[in-house]
Amino acid sequence: MKDLSNENIIQFEKNGVSYLQFRKLNEYNKYIRHAYSLGKELNYKTRAGNRNLSENEIEKAILAYEKLCKNIDIEPINIVKANQKHTANVKVAREKINKDKMDLFEDYYKETDGLVTNTPNLALTTTSADCISLLFYDPVKKVIANTHSGWRGTAQKISVNTVRKMFEGFKCEPKDIICCICPSIRKCHFEVDEDVKDIFENEFPSLMQMKEIVEKNEKTNKWHIDTVLINKLILEEVGLKPENIIDSKICTMCNSDVLHSARVEKPNYGLNTAIIEKI
């Protein structure tokens, strides 16, 4: 498999399982564990995100999670999965709901796209295929978060909601928070029609005047939007330090041979998994 390692990311292959880690988060490997799944054999196909999974698909998903967890020293049973729905909702996970199995489809996490905790042994999990997963860590208060921010979540500023939740729940100072931006569809491939461009323009009028954020493709009459840069800028606005916002710099569509991309694999796309646990 090709190597996606760069100055921020390191790629591992163990027991036939490939995954990425952020070099920055690995500096804290006495306190946290994390990974972003790589390679298509690990993941499962689904018709519509996490909803409407058949028994067979659920079994495959559980096996995929188990395989990834075992290679990063996380107990698979610790998984706490957000039932993502492109919302801006962030919830605090206090404890495992099921003592004998993963928390996969719990009502408590219904319509939830971000999870925050300071409880050890809760493996906060989000999935995506082109959307951004954001992994947060506050090394001072020892609080973690995992947030799914697709273009809808980005337009609703779920990344900022996550920081707010970390502050309200655990007194995390934004200046201490590290935010790692997992692989996602990047400006090179995120092409949208005018209606989506207008949503961003209404939400971020000043940002959208920056050529770095939005560019019109005159040939296709569509727009390219940099949702990664938007997240960086709104996180800096609420007090995160630029050097604590770490970008994987990996486009899922440019690398759809090793990462799931909804736009490439549609309609039965698989999902990449982002996972973080406090030890």
Ligand SMILES: [Zn+2]
């Ligand atoms: Zn690309």
